[in-house]
Amino acid sequence: MNAVTAAKTKKKAEKATPSAEWQLRLYVAGQTPNSVAALDNLKRLCESHLAGRYEIEVIDLLVNPKLAAGDQILAVPTLVRKFPEPIRKIIGDLSNEVRVLVGLDVQPIAKGPP
Amino acid sequence: MKKTQDTLPSFELPKAKTGIQGLDEITGGGLPRGRPTLVCGSAGCGKTMLAAEFIVRGATSMGEPGVFMTFEESVAELSANVRSLGFDLDRLVRQKKVALDFVHIERSEIEETGEYDLEGLFIRLGHAIDAIGAKRVVLDTVEALFAGLPNHAILRAELRRLFRWLKDRGVTAVITGERGGNTLTRHGLEEYVADCVILLDHRIIDQVSTRRLRVVKYRGTPHGTNEYPFLIGAAGISVLPITSMRLDHEALNERVSTGIAGLDAMLGGKGVYRGSSVLISGSPGTGKSTVGVAFLDAACRRQKRALLFCYEESASQVIRNMRSVGVDLAPWVESGRLLIHATRPTLQGLEQHLVEMHSLVKAFRPALVVVDPISNLTISNRDSSLKATLMRLIDFLKEKGITGVFTSLIADGAIALADTEIGISSLMDTWLLLANIEANGERTRTMQVLKSRGMPHSNQVREFVLSRRGIELIDVYMPGDRVLTGSERVAHASRVEAASTGSSRAKRKEGR
Numbered sequence: 001m002n003a004v005t006a007a008k009t010k011k012k013a014e015k016a017t018p019s020a021e022w023q024l025r026l027y028v029a030g031q032t033p034n035s036v037a038a039l040d041n042l043k044r045l046c047e048s049h050l051a052g053r054y055e056i057e058v059i060d061l062l063v064n065p066k067l068a069a070g071d072q073i074l075a076v077p078t079l080v081r082k083f084p085e086p087i088r089k090i091i092g093d094l095s096n097e098v099r100v101l102v103g104l105d106v107q108p109i110a111k112g113p114p
Numbered sequence: 115m116k117k118t119q120d121t122l123p124s125f126e127l128p129k130a131k132t133g134i135q136g137l138d139e140i141t142g143g144g145l146p147r148g149r150p151t152l153v154c155g156s157a158g159c160g161k162t163m164l165a166a167e168f169i170v171r172g173a174t175s176m177g178e179p180g181v182f183m184t185f186e187e188s189v190a191e192l193s194a195n196v197r198s199l200g201f202d203l204d205r206l207v208r209q210k211k212v213a214l215d216f217v218h219i220e221r222s223e224i225e226e227t228g229e230y231d232l233e234g235l236f237i238r239l240g241h242a243i244d245a246i247g248a249k250r251v252v253l254d255t256v257e258a259l260f261a262g263l264p265n266h267a268i269l270r271a272e273l274r275r276l277f278r279w280l281k282d283r284g285v286t287a288v289i290t291g292e293r294g295g296n297t298l299t300r301h302g303l304e305e306y307v308a309d310c311v312i313l314l315d316h317r318i319i320d321q322v323s324t325r326r327l328r329v330v331k332y333r334g335t336p337h338g339t340n341e342y343p344f345l346i347g348a349a350g351i352s353v354l355p356i357t358s359m360r361l362d363h364e365a366l367n368e369r370v371s372t373g374i375a376g377l378d379a380m381l382g383g384k385g386v387y388r389g390s391s392v393l394i395s396g397s398p399g400t401g402k403s404t405v406g407v408a409f410l411d412a413a414c415r416r417q418k419r420a421l422l423f424c425y426e427e428s429a430s431q432v433i434r435n436m437r438s439v440g441v442d443l444a445p446w447v448e449s450g451r452l453l454i455h456a457t458r459p460t461l462q463g464l465e466q467h468l469v470e471m472h473s474l475v476k477a478f479r480p481a482l483v484v485v486d487p488i489s490n491l492t493i494s495n496r497d498s499s500l501k502a503t504l505m506r507l508i509d510f511l512k513e514k515g516i517t518g519v520f521t522s523l524i525a526d527g528a529i530a531l532a533d534t535e536i537g538i539s540s541l542m543d544t545w546l547l548l549a550n551i552e553a554n555g556e557r558t559r560t561m562q563v564l565k566s567r568g569m570p571h572s573n574q575v576r577e578f579v580l581s582r583r584g585i586e587l588i589d590v591y592m593p594g595d596r597v598l599t600g601s602e603r604v605a606h607a608s609r610v611e612a613a614s615t616g617s618s619r620a621k622r623k624e625g626r
Contacts, residue, residue, distance in 0.1 A: 027234065029233040029234065029237060032233075034228075034229050034230060034231070037228075037229075038228075061233070061234060061237045062237070065237045065238065065240065065241035066241065068234050068237050068238045068241070069215060069238055072217065072218050072219060073234040073238075074217060074219060074232055074234045074235045074238075074259070074263075075230045075231065075232055075233075075234055075235075075263070076230060076231060076232070076233040076234045076237075077230060078230075078234065086223065087223060088223050088225065089223050089224045089225070090224070090225045090226075090227060091224060091225070091226055091227075091230045091263075092226050092227040092228035092229060092230040093227070093228035093229050093230065094227050094228060095227060095228035095229075096227040096228060099225060099226075099227040100225075100227055102225065103225030103227070
C-alpha cells in the first residue's frame with residue numbers, strides 16, 4: 001500500500017519531465033468487447049507486475065482518428081510500449097497474460113511475498 | 115459523380131474514367147465506379163505506377179480526390195518515384211486533392227494475444243477519405259499485411275470486410291497485388307475483389323522488354339480481352355489498344371499530289387486521297403526515300419506541315435542527299451513546316467516508337483507523315499507486332515485525316531515479296547513498287563502502282579529517272595511488242611528519230 005502511494009507521488013512529481021518507468025499506450029476503437037477486455041486485462045496485469053511504475057494512456061481512435069497513423073496502428077486493440085525503448089506492440093485483447101509479459105519484456109513478479 | 119451516373123445509359127455499369135491513355139478505351143469507359151478493382155502482376159510491372167496515375171488523374175482532371183494508402187513504400191519514396199512520370203504528389207497533398215498514408219508494420223515488434231480486428235486500418239482510411247472528400251482509393255499493396263500479421267484467419271476476414279466497406283463507402287478503389295504461382299495474386303485477393311481484375315505483365319522478347327496489360331475480368335460490362343502493350347513514359351502510362359474498336363474514320367474525297375507529276379498521272383491524274391496510307395516498297399537503291407521525300411516536298415509546297423520519321427539517316431544527311439536530286443528541304447525545315455525526326459530504331463520496342471510517333475504527331479499536327487523505313491523498325495521484333503503497330507499508327511493517322519507514307523525495304527526484285535509485305539500491304543490504300551531492272555549491262559529504275567484503292571490507276575511499269583531536276587517518270591516507250599527502258603530506249607528513240615527524219619525527207623521527195 002505504501003509503495004503504491006509512493007509511486008503515485010513520484011508520478012505526479014515527474015509529470016513535467018518524462019515520467020513513469022513504463023509508459024504504455026492502449027489504442028481502442030469505442031467500447032467494443034475487445035477494447036473493454038484489453039483495458040481490464042492491462043490494468044490487472046500492470047497492477048500485479050508493474051505496480052507504481054507505469055502509466056497507461058488510452059486513445060480512442062473513434063475520437064482521435066488522426067493519431068492512428070503516428071504509431072502505425074492497424075489492429076485494434078493495440079498496446080504500445082512507448083518506454084522503455086524499443087517500441088513494442090501487442091495486438092489483441094491481452095487475454096494471455098504470459099504472452100503480454102513476454103511482449104512487454106516485463107519480469108513477472110511471483111504471487112505472494114518473496 | 116452523380117452527374118456522370120445520370121448521363122450514362124441505365125443498363126450500363128457506372129464507370130470511373132481512369133484518365134490513363136488507352137485503358138479507358140479497353141474497359142469501355144474506365145473502372146467500375148464505387149467498386150474495388152484488383153491490379154495484379156509480378157514485381158516491376160508497373161502496378162504502383164498505374165495506381166498512382168489513377169489517383170493523380172482523378173485528382174487533377176476528373177475532380178475526384180483520392181487516397182493513396184501505401185504498404186510498401188514510404189510517402190517520400192512514393193512521391194519521388196512518381197515524380198519521374200511528372201506527377202507532383204506533394205503539391206496535390208497540399209491542395210488537399212490527394213491524401214497519402216504509409217501503413218507499415220514491423221513483424222518483429224508485434225506480439226499477438228487474443229482477439230483483435232483491423233478497425234485501426236478502417237479508421238485511418240475513413241479519416242483520410244473524409245478529410246479530402248475522396249472518391250478514389252488505392253491500397254498498394256494490401257498483401258504486405260500478410261507478412262506483418264501472423265493470424266491470417268483474422269486478416270482474411272478483415273480484408274473481406276474492408277472490400278465490403280469500400281463498396282459501402284462508394285469509393286472507386288484500386289487494390290494492387292503481387293502475382294502468385296497458381297493464383298492471380300499470392301494471397302488470393304481475387305477471391306474478395308471480384309468485380310474487375312487487371313493483370314499486368316512484363317515480358318522480354320529478343321532483349322526488348324514489353325509491358326502488357328490484360329483485363330482478366332470485368333463484371334457486367336464488355337471489355338477488350340486481348341493483351342495490350344503499355345508503356346510507362348515521361349507523361350504517364352499509355353496502353354495501346356491493338357486496333358481501335360471501330361473502323362469508322364471518315365473517307366476524304368480530297369486528293370493530294372504525290373509531288374511527282376508522272377505518278378499523279380498514273381493515279382488518275384490527281385494523286386492519292388488525303389488521309390490514305392501509301393506503301394512504297396522496293397529493294398535497296400530503288401529510290402524509296404526519294405519518292406517519300408517527294409511527298410514531303412509537295413506537302414510543304416501546298417503550305418502544309420509535314421513530318422518525317424527517319425530511321426536510317428540523320429536530318430542533315432537527308433537534306434544533303436535530297437539536294438542531289440534537286441529537292442531542297444532546308445527552307446522547309448527552317449520555316450518550321452517540315453520536321454525531321456531521326457532516331458535509331460535499335461533496342462527500342464515498337465510500342466515505344468509508336469508512342470513517340472503519336473506524341474509527335476499530336477504536337478506537330480502535320481498533314482503528311484512519312485516513315486522511312488518501316489522495315490527497319492522490325493530489327494528486333496517479330497513481324498506480327500509490326501503489323502499491329504502499323505495498324506494502330508494508320509488508324510490513328512486516318513482518324514486525324516493525315517496522309518501516311520511508309521517506305522519498306524524488300525529483299526530482292528519485284529517477284530520476291532516477303533510475307534510481311536503482303537501482310538502490311540492489306541493495310542495500305544496505295545502500294546507503289548519500285549524495282550531495278552538489270553539488263554544489257556545497266557540498271558533501270560522502274561515504278562509501278564500495285565494497287566490504289568478507290569481510283570483508276572495505270573497498270574504500266576514505268577521507268578523513272580533521278581536527276582538534278584528531281585524525279586521524272588519517262589513516258590512508256592513501246593515501239594513494238596515490248597517496252598524499252600534505259601539506254602535501250604534512248605538508242606531506239608534516236609534510231610527512230612534518225613529514221614523518221616530520213617523518211618520524212620523521202621516523203622518530201624515523194625511529194626514533189
